Amino acid sequence: MSHTRDNWLTSLFRVWRREFYLVFHDLGVMLFFFALPLFYPIVYTLIYNPELIRDMPIAVVDHSRTAPSRELARMVDATDGLKVYQYAPDMEAARRMMNRKEVYGILEIPAGYARQLGRGEQANVTYYADVSLLLRYRQALFNLTDLQMAIATRHQQEKIASGGLLLQDIGGSPIDSQSVMMGDPTQGFASFIMPGVLVLILHQSLILGVAMLAGGSAERRRRNGGLDPMSVDAPASATLIGKTLCYTTIYIPMALYALHFVPWMFTLPHLDSMLDSLVYILPMTVAASMLGFCVASFVTEREASLMVVVFTSVVFLFLSGLTWPRYAMGSFWQLVGGFIPATWGIEGFIRLNSNGATFAQQSHPAMMLWGLAALYFALAWILTRRFGLFAGARRTSPRTV
Known part of the structure; x- marks a missing residue:
């Protein structure tokens, strides 16, 4: 043995x-x-690497041409992930820029954007995304969602303040939520x-x-x-x-x-x-x-x-x-x-x-x-x-x- x-x-x-x-x-x-x-x-x-998309160029089609619509475009341009590459006169011109890969998204602001905000109504803004690379779509979605929440909170504060309450008494959203990406803190x-x-x-x-x-x-x-x-x-x-x-x-x-x-x-x-x-x-x-x-x-x-x-x-x-x-x-x-x-x-x-x-x-x-x-x-x-x-x-x- x-x-x-x-x-x-x-x-x-x-x-x-x-x-x-x-x-x-x-x-x-x-x-x-x-x-x-x-x-x-x-x-x-x-x-x-780098793991995140920064300053992704997009085109803005502003049908409203008002101060609130220009402010929205400036706020989009100020985000980390998006950059206003050019203002397009219409959707056809914006699509041509996307076909030439000059931009990877189109933000269309409707004609009644400022009027709806002034009435306290819900204003709709359309974003057309190039999903050939999901990283670009993901970055645009995150930035636009954060921007939407910030604008909604600000208008809510202004609306309540117009009723006689002090701004410092308004805490914005009643629930403050934070995302913790376990295992991927950079979201990369x-x-x-x-x-x-x-x-x-x-x-x-x-x-x-x-x-x-x-x-x-x-x-x-x-x-x-x-x-x-x-x-x-x-x-x-x-x-x-x-x-x-x-x-x-x-x-x-x-x-x-x-x-x-x-x-x-x-x-x-x-x-x-x-x-x-x-x-x-x-x-x-x-x-x-x-x-x-x-x-x-x-x-x-x-x-x-x-x-x-x-x-x-x-x-x-x-x-x-x-x-x-x-x-x-x-x-x-x-x-x-x-x-x-x-x-x-x-x-x-x-x-x-x-x-x-x-x-x-x-x-x-x-x-x-x-x-x-x-x-x-x-x-x-x-x-x-x-x-x-x-x-x-x-x-x-x-x-x-």
Whole structure:
């Protein structure tokens, strides 16, 4: 029994060592394991910095041409997010400016604006938004909503004051509400989406590298009568665990860099500790490696691994809940998303990193990741035993190709 265990551990070490050799002698795999996690987080974060839209140009179509309408335009121009680019004589001219991308919104003030305000009636102002980029629409909506509330409060105060009450006795709105954006105090898009994207980058680069290694092994088997001379003749369990240990060893520093140093460099939310992140990212790395082994059963060429990313990246992004909350999805899609390690990795990491939760409070996603790791390990073990995905020659030479 002891001799069998020693042989198994020796096989495990040989697989781990040989996998390191294969990784560092394959330029394509090194690009996916190192270059992609190193540079993609910086490129993505630079795209979304600065996080907020400032001084977005809009056109004003003033049909009222009165002092109150000009005051409204000046107040819009004074906001942080909007800037009056030009007064248009009519809507047709304003639309031409929007078609030429000179402006990204049109504020139309009706002819009866001042008269309605003078009568104490509700005055309607129309805003036409270019929604080709939702960040612009969001910024305009926030600024116009705040401006609307400020104008309404001021007119309410003036109306009550005209009845004989002192202005200092009027507190404005009876309820003062404040918005607290948990996990995203700046309300920036990068602070919102980048923590999850960083986890997805690690997840996808790992699966892509594993699939490319498997494609290379499949090509060597075709050239050598069904045996891969670069593989180690070892039990299926030792092969899977040894390879996973290699990938985990490589991805620990990659995870530290992507999940802690990148948010620190760009002042993104990073409230968790390194220890919490490592303890949490570890099961996701193991589960993603095991999923990569299962995906590798469909990869017969190195180039085919690129198709894995093409067909999975967008799907994984949507199912993770970053672009649409998971609770609003149908039961079927929630079930499918639950089988993707990145889904639980993103959910748990965002709560740790952005919302300041403790690891004990986020034990459920961690347990789900370990469960997926066990599930995909069993599936990969069956595929390896049945189809010989990593079949190695009895006698191998490190230089044999």
